[in-house]
Amino acid sequence: MKIETNELIIRNFELRDENDLCEYMLQRVNAEFEAYPDFTCQKAKEEVEFRAQSDEFYAIELKKEHKVIGNIYLGKRSFNTRELGYVLNENYQHNGYGSEASKAVIEYMINQGVHRIYAECAPQNTHSWRLMDRIGMKREAHFRKNVSFHKDTNGQPIYWDTYVYAILNPYEDDYSDR
Numbered sequence: 005m006k007i008e009t010n011e012l013i014i015r016n017f018e019l020r021d022e023n024d025l026c027e028y029m030l031q032r033v034n035a036e037f038e039a040y041p042d043f044t045c046q047k048a049k050e051e052v053e054f055r056a057q058s059d060e061f062y063a064i065e066l067k068k069e070h071k072v073i074g075n076i077y078l079g080k081r082s083f084n085t086r087e088l089g090y091v092l093n094e095n096y097q098h099n100g101y102g103s104e105a106s107k108a109v110i111e112y113m114i115n116q117g118v119h120r121i122y123a124e125c126a127p128q129n130t131h132s133w134r135l136m137d138r139i140g141m142k143r144e145a146h147f148r149k150n151v152s153f154h155k156d157t158n159g160q161p162i163y164w165d166t167y168v169y170a171i172l173n174p175y176e177d178d179y180s181d182r
């Protein structure tokens with residue numbers, strides 16, 4: 005897959021992206037959302053090799069700097085569905101790039117005939133769900149205290165709620181809610 009937008013190229017990872025991947029993934033080690041607590045730069049080579057072969061992870065390259073500033077995840081799910089995920093380098097957030105990339109991959113997937121694209125996020129992750137609102141995804145569910153990524157000081161799980169957002173392929177009969 006290769007998609008070009010105004011500012012970005014969304015493409016397969018390449019081995020030369022190792023340092024860029026390492027830069028934004030290190031920011032995720034202690035992150036509140038979308039954390040990768042075990043990530044180290046030693047693992048970046050292995051990770052970029054894996055992603056370069058993957059048809060679920062895509063690099064977001066900023067055209068003007070020829071730099072990978074994040075990634076899109078498009079996990080394959082049953083019933084011709086994809087799960088969308090996204091992470092942007094903190095130094096490049098709040099420029100509209102996350103929205104631009106997500107909108108472009110959704111359009112691409114819809115044109116490829118994918119039936120449904122969904123994503124999940126915590127209600128506290130306002131940047132994430134506002135992004136989904138902005139690009140036309142619909143909030144379909146609010147699950148209460150259904151996931152736990154962190155423990156409290158007593159080692160007890162801290163449960164979070166989950167929003168589920170989705171978009172249906174508007175070119176399929178009867179789905180006009182895009």
Ligand SMILES: CC(C)(COP(=O)(O)OP(=O)(O)OC[C@H]1O[C@@H](n2cnc3c(N)ncnc32)[C@H](O)[C@@H]1OP(=O)(O)O)[C@@H](O)C(=O)NCCC(=O)NCCS
Pocket residue numbers: 037038089090091092093096097098099100101102103104124125126129130131132134135
């Ligand atoms: C969620 C995430 C990908 C959004 O990426 P982003 O590139 O910052 O997204 P955008 O720039 O499109 O939108 C973010 C905000 O910047 C604002 N913005 C966009 N362009 C802007 C500009 N030129 N100047 C100022 N603000 C701008 C948007 O209005 C938006 O504001 P809002 O969140 O209050 O609605 C990013 O915050 C991230 O990587 N978070 C950590 C990982 C994560 O949580 N992933 C999702 C897990 S569910």
